[in-house]
Amino acid sequence: MASIKFDQVVKRFGDYTAVNNLNLDIEDGEFLVFVGPSGCGKSTSLRLLAGLESISQGIISIGDRPVNGLSPKDRDIAMVFQSYALYPHMSVFDNMAFSLELQGKPRADIKQRVESAAQQLGIEQLLHRKPKELSGGQRQRVAVGRAIVRKPAVFLMDEPLSNLDAKLRVQARKEISTLHQDLNTTFIYVTHDQVEAMTMGDRIAVMKDGILQQADTPANLYNHPINKFVAGFIGSPSMNFFAVERIETEGKSYLKWGENLIDMQQYLPHLQPDMGTPPLTLGIRPENIYHPQYIPPDIHGFTIRATVTLIEMMGSELVVYFDTPRGDELVARLDPRAKVRSKETLDLLIDSQRLYLFDCNEHTL
Ligand SMILES: Nc1ncnc2c1ncn2[C@@H]1O[C@H](COP(=O)(O)OP(=O)(O)OP(=O)(O)O)[C@@H](O)[C@H]1O
Ligand SMILES: [Mg+2]
Secondary structure, X not given: OOOEEEEEEEEEEOOEEEEEEEEEEEOOOOEEEEEOOOOOOHHHHHHHHHOOOOOOXXXXXXXXXXXXXXXXXXXXXXXXXXXXXXXXXXXXXXXHHHHHHHOOOOHHHHHHHHHHHHHHHOOHHHOOOOHHHOOHHHXXXXXXXXXXXXXXXXXXXXXXXXXXXXXXXXXXXXXXXXXXXXXXXXXXXXXXXXXXXXXXOOEEEEEEOOXXXXXXXXXXXXXXXXXXHHHHHOOOOOOEEEEEEEEEEOOEEEEEEOOEEEEHHHHOOOOOOXXXXXXXXXXXXXXXXXXXXXXXXOOOEEEEEEEXXXXXXXXXXXXXXXXXXXXXXXXXXXXXXXXXXXXOEEEEEEEHHHOEEEOOOOEEO
């Protein structure tokens, strides 16, 4: 059993609270990703679980056993760090074998485990080399290999791919996901990269300022963000936000966004017209904005006039930045076939089925 429970966990460094009342249950075999901006408490949460930091308050359990008082080596976990922390004077084999030797495992057993892990990671040709004779990607695999040989109940990984270039990251990401499937062990993975989080996690725990905002599946985080922060953090380019005003005329409620009146009953029927304390913010994802000549037949909504300020042709998509007459900035992911010119003014279609609304506390309504 290697389920994990954070129960009202707090970590303070002096007066500063790095992790603030963390409650989180992680299932046995789950791949959970901690994500959030720099300094939000991701690494600290992982280090508390690993036993590398003491817990100020609350209980962390692995399986059904509280581990607050246990030293790191008694927690049955293995951690891969961003820096890899390989021993430079030791061969790859010895780096991978080191922890098993400390445990006093028989020589033949160690050899078998190291070779099997090396094969799984495709580094069996490199066992005699020293870390400085390896590429970044190969070092990263050695660091993962060193964790695998221990057959821990839980793998902890703190930004293990951040030293790799973009292409290698994509490959290594797939390898770690495959490894998780093969090993069927609980993985907890820290990253500040939301794409990594979305592609790898069974569930993602989004943190901000030491506080867990939302822990959910990638699809639920994307479709049902609990607040404006999660809505803006998940998805690239980020969701657009616009200040809107609620107005009542002739017994109907509207959201006023510049010249546009958005009929709440029609476009946000799941909301009560009087819901939420103003000021209100409207949220629209870039992929829910359409070029007037490329509107799929099942998409309906209202239009907004906007002027092109910047065009980024990505091949498979066209990311275009706009200014609206009211002075809002807006980013849209348009059909790559669209011919868009700089400074051109377009009547963009907004998919009215995909609107988000946030109240004064930035909670999703
Ligand atoms: N040993 C320490 N002493 C004092 N403050 C610390 C210590 N370790 C971390 N902190 C502070 O706690 C906060 C959370 O740090 P943490 O390393 O968990 O952030 P993170 O989310 O992993 O960020 P990053 O993405 O930059 O790695 C930061 O403000 C950091 O400065
Ligand atoms: Mg960190």
